Amino acid sequence: MKYRSVFDIIGPVMVGPSSSHTAGAARIGLVARQLFQKEPEWVSFHLYGSFAKTYQGHGTDVALLGGVLGFDTFDIRIPKSFDLAKERNIDVSFHEEDANMEHPNTVKVKLGDKEHSMELIGVSIGGGKVEIKELNGFQLKLSGNHPAILVVHNDRYGAIASVSTVLAMHEVNIGHMEVSRKEVGQEALMVIEVDQNIGEEVLNEINKLDNVEKVTKIHD
Structure with a gap:
């Protein structure tokens, strides 16, 4: 560990x-x-x-x-x-x-x-x-012990990849990531723990992506 x-x-x-x-x-x-x-x-x-x-x-x-x-x-x-x-x-x-x-x-x-x-x-x-x-x-x-973002999004093809691409462009390293959904094709939740606090600029960029409904963050 x-x-x-x-x-x-x-x-x-x-x-x-x-x-x-x-x-x-x-x-x-x-x-x-x-x-x-x-x-x-x-x-x-x-x-x-x-x-x-x-x-x-x-x-x-x-x-x-x-x-x-x-x-x-x-x-x-x-x-x-x-x-x-x-x-x-x-x-x-x-x-x-x-x-x-x-x-x-x-x-x-x-x-x-x-x-x-x-x-x-x-x-x-x-x-x-x-x-x-x-x-x-x-x-x-x-965990709640490390910086993270939670992305509520529509369960559509490419939604996860688009968020990952934005983080990569800003050199944000992902420590843990998982996606939960209640029903196929409906609302889903993306949980991404990262290695550093994420600024408002990155959050706003993610929030403007297609199929993203809401972005919130947890800071360490």
Whole structure:
């Protein structure tokens, strides 16, 4: 296994107490915030397994909410997340779920405003690392620990190649890529993890491609 930095081995700089239940939770919340692209008016967290049993004692609740507020794992404002969300008039709820999930540290995050809503499922796999397993019904495998772009597109011939060509033209190296679709020929989701943050110029160029509907990014 290759590590990009020493923090891949010893874990992230974080507000404690737990890398799995606190740092991982904050990372999932932050990914949700970055994908939604703005501050939501409401958010609900549906907790499973170990998360459901210990989320209050281990600070999972404040970490998840802190991430949605835009705080990284090391942000000292995380313990004050509930107060800050109240100041910003964000409606927040937590739900303990009984369903058996593949991983014990699993959370479903639902968030939105008057115009849009989004839903994702994330798991904290240890050491502050996470995986996003589902986004708006699309199955995927996104680490959330490296820069990435998500491209919603029509499932048409050449759509994937056109996005790859733009990245190659800008010398952006792809570390991991996968495509998920609900039905053949319908809407699809392209997930591309890359080695560096991608600028707005590249995102705008991709967004103008035929069959591309929406582009969002996750930055490291």
